Amino acid sequence: MKKIFALVDCNNFYASCERVFEPKLENRPVVVLSNNDGCIIARSNEAKALGIPMGAPLFKNEDFLKQHNVAIFSANFALYGDLSGRVMDSLEDFTPHVDVYSVDEAFIDLSGIPGDLIAHGTVLKDTVRRWTGIPLSVGIAPTKTLAKLANRLAKKTPDANNVFSLLDQKRRRDILAATDVSKLWGIGRNITPKLNELGIFTALDLHNAPIDIIRKRFGATIMRTVYELRGEPCIELEEQPPDKKTIIFTRSFGHMVTSHDELKEAVSTFATRAAAKLRRHGLLTGCLWVSAQTNHYNTFDEQCRDAISMPFTQPTDHTGALVKATLAGLARLYRPGYRYKRAGVMLFDLIVKERYAPSLFDAPGTERNDQLMKALDTINHTLAAPGCDAVQFGGAGIHANWRMNQTRLSRRYTTRWADLPVVKA
DNA sequence: TCTGGGGTCCTAGGACCC
DNA sequence: TCTGGGGTCCTAGGACCC
Numbered sequence: 001m002k003k004i005f006a007l008v009d010c011n012n013f014y015a016s017c018e019r020v021f022e023p024k025l026e027n028r029p030v031v032v033l034s035n036n037d038g039c040i041i042a043r044s045n046e047a048k049a050l051g052i053p054m055g056a057p058l059f060k061n062e063d064f065l066k067q068h069n070v071a072i073f074s075a076n077f078a079l080y081g082d083l084s085g086r087v088m089d090s091l092e093d094f095t096p097h098v099d100v101y102s103v104d105e106a107f108i109d110l111s112g113i114p115g116d117l118i119a120h121g122t123v124l125k126d127t128v129r130r131w132t133g134i135p136l137s138v139g140i141a142p143t144k145t146l147a148k149l150a151n152r153l154a155k156k157t158p159d160a161n162n163v164f165s166l167l168d169q170k171r172r173r174d175i176l177a178a179t180d181v182s183k184l185w186g187i188g189r190n191i192t193p194k195l196n197e198l199g200i201f202t203a204l205d206l207h208n209a210p211i212d213i214i215r216k217r218f219g220a221t222i223m224r225t226v227y228e229l230r231g232e233p234c235i236e237l238e239e240q241p242p243d244k245k246t247i248i249f250t251r252s253f254g255h256m257v258t259s260h261d262e263l264k265e266a267v268s269t270f271a272t273r274a275a276a277k278l279r280r281h282g283l284l285t286g287c288l289w290v291s292a293q294t295n296h297y298n299t300f301d302e303q304c305r306d307a308i309s310m311p312f313t314q315p316t317d318h319t320g321a322l323v324k325a326t327l328a329g330l331a332r333l334y335r336p337g338y339r340y341k342r343a344g345v346m347l348f349d350l351i352v353k354e355r356y357a358p359s360l361f362d363a364p365g366t367e368r369n370d371q372l373m374k375a376l377d378t379i380n381h382t383l384a385a386p387g388c389d390a391v392q393f394g395g396a397g398i399h400a401n402w403r404m405n406q407t408r409l410s411r412r413y414t415t416r417w418a419d420l421p422v423v424k425a
Numbered sequence: 426t427c428t429g430g431g432g433t434c435c436t437a438g439g440a441c442c443c
Numbered sequence: 444t445c446t447g448g449g450g451t452c453c454t455a456g457g458a459c460c461c
Contacts, residue, residue: 057428
């Protein structure tokens with residue numbers, strides 16, 4: 001049976017999330033900022049039409065945004081994560097084969113579905129919108145790479161109504177000829193000029209390129225892209241999310257940090273967050289990595305960017321162990337006199353806790369620690385306020401100087417009782 | 426004053442082994 | 444003068460994605 005994929009993508013996802021519980025924002029330009037209220041990372045269609053670029057720093061655009069009555073939000077990832085889950089659950093009603101590709105995208109399998117697939121995609125899109133409030137686009141094609149392109153066209157083609165199919169071969173050829181090769185999934189800004197050197201400018205050029213040359217010059221990944229453009233699927237649907245390999249928690253600070261004490265508080269907090277995430281995924285870490293760096297945009301400051309990894313003698317998910325290792329690492333890389341802007345904690349060598357067989361030499365007391373961590377997670381899940389745990393280890397501290405700027409945060413409408421929307425009838 | 430964060434995969438080359 | 448060859452593992456760095 002011939003394979004058919006669809007890529008379902010939420011339109012301007014973060015901006016759309018902000019609109020779900022504030023319908024008066026409909027038709028008004030909306031932007032969402034990165035952590036620390038730094039850059040613009042999501043824009044509604046109206047904001048895009050104003051010419052606001054992706055990734056633009058807020059401080060360079062604040063006047064312009066005000067002038068055009070743009071609604072500005074700090075990133076509210078608790079809200080976006082929850083709404084994402086609702087969209088993905090809704091998709092399961094249409095096909096059991098859902099491959100969640102990112103927070104706002106999923107590939108689904110439409111192989112063997114009888115009838116008009118455009119009509120099917122339209123029903124899907126309209127239903128999910130009704131159930132979740134989130135607008136979607138659907139791209140339909142014989143491979144994932146072509147489905148990505150179809151999705152792009154679903155959004156860009158005015159009369160497509162957010163559903164587009166590339167199943168028709170003749171039409172596909174014309175579209176590939178009109179598509180810049182850099183717009184394809186997997187072709188980034190470094191590969192594009194190298195392809196151009198070979199005379200490959202459009203998606204059709206790449207589709208027609210000799211496989212052996214592409215393989216030799218660009219490797220197996222781009223070779224797969226060529227096959228996929230030809231309609232031969234090389235990238236399968238992944239219904240089981242692969243095991244996590246790293247957990248990363250890095251943040252820029254709200255203000256410059258120079259003291260060791262304050263840096264300690266920051267990285268302890270990051271380690272605490274990373275540990276909670278580790279437990280949420282049922283994993284143990286074998287090695288932790290701490291980093292701290294100055295503000296590389298500030299050319300007057302002396303720059304540094306240091307990192308150190310701290311292996312554990314036995315894999316752990318205990319907050320205390322992670323904080324301890326983090327602080328030991330920090331003590332070794334901290335340099336007095338530098339103005340730090342950013343720090344982070346990364347966990348790797350992750351293993352599934354259930355599958356871990358403790359060694360004879362492991363330290364005792366693991367079970368008691370597990371119970372303590374469980375209690376900690378439960379309390380914080382129930383009581384925590386935004387960006388601040390209810391219960392924490394002492395090292396995470398009470399200073400607030402390093403904490404992120406988040407002055408335009410919307411409420412966590414769907415994940416905190418206190419933030420539930422109120423309806424007045 | 427103010428410029429995000431979290432991830433994966435692939436490849437080349439060195440070390441080491443037989 | 445002549446100085447193999449194949450395999451694996453690891454790591455760093457590059458490239459991509461959202």
